[in-house]
Amino acid sequence: MNDFEYAELRARRNTGLLNAINRLLKFLIFVVLIVLGICTFVPQINKKRETEQRIEQLKAEVAKQTELLARRKREEDLLKNDPQYLETIARDKLDVMKEGETIIRIEPSSGPKR
Numbered sequence: 001m002n003d004f005e006y007a008e009l010r011a012r013r014n015t016g017l018l019n020a021i022n023r024l025l026k027f028l029i030f031v032v033l034i035v036l037g038i039c040t041f042v043p044q045i046n047k048k049r050e051t052e053q054r055i056e057q058l059k060a061e062v063a064k065q066t067e068l069l070a071r072r073k074r075e076e077d078l079l080k081n082d083p084q085y086l087e088t089i090a091r092d093k094l095d096v097m098k099e100g101e102t103i104i105r106i107e108p109s110s111g112p113k114r
Contacts, residue, residue: 078085090096097103 079089095103
């Protein structure tokens with residue numbers, strides 16, 4: 001083997017080694033970029049999920065308050081416009097009864113009996 005063939009063989013071996021190192025470096029850079037992407041976006045995804053849960057909680061609270069408001073408006077309307085309802089509520093609060101009327105009160109139990 002002459003010097004030229006030996007140099008050519010050595011150059012091919014070095015080129016193959018450099019190609020392998022280049023492929024390895026490209027793979028490592030790709031892996032590092034993926035890890036950085038994950039580290040960047042996972043906290044934001046978690047924050048978005050928490051925000052969506054909070055929005056759902058607030059929507060449920062709004063629905064509950066809307067229902068309560070509707071009930072109170074209905075009661076206000078009845079108190080303003082229905083004298084019979086007003087009389088019933090007033091007699092109930094003051095524990096007053098009409099002649100010949102019997103009041104029966106049923107108190108809710110404090111808990112289940114065993």
